[in-house]
Amino acid sequence: xxxxxxxxxxxxxxxxxxxxxxxxxxxxxxxKGEDIVCAGISSILQTAILGLTDxxxxxxxxxKETGNMSVRLKDPPTKEAEAILETMLLGLRGxxxxxxxxxxxxxxxx
Numbered sequence: 001x002x003x004x005x006x007x008x009x010x011x012x013x014x015x016x017x018x019x020x021x022x023x024x025x026x027x028x029x030x031x032k033g034e035d036i037v038c039a040g041i042s043s044i045l046q047t048a049i050l051g052l053t054d055x056x057x058x059x060x061x062x063x064k065e066t067g068n069m070s071v072r073l074k075d076p077p078t079k080e081a082e083a084i085l086e087t088m089l090l091g092l093r094g095x096x097x098x099x100x101x102x103x104x105x106x107x108x109x110x
Contacts, residue, residue, distance in 0.1 A: 027102040048088035
């Protein structure tokens with residue numbers, strides 16, 4: 001029996017704004033280098049980080065390891081940062097909708 005793996009993404013909000021997010025796991029949808037689900041998730045997360053750090057110069061606490069990522073904004077998000085983070089979540093929700101057995105997103109209010 002094939003073991004189905006999953007990426008779990010946790011979004012943490014404070015005052016309704018995204019302040020932290022975590023991603024862990026692998027989808028194992030296809031072999032390494034061909035896994036479109038993992039590649040899509042990774043691209044969305046990394047693009048959001050680039051938008052926050054390189055474009056907006058937001059100060060983040062960032063930890064990236066194989067199969068794990070955590071991001072925490074050190075200050076409350078500006079409207080521009082909020083737009084990047086909410087767009088990130090929309091993209092991730094789109095992938096979750098297409099591959100619900102491979103991606104699970106949870107949101108918590110701090």
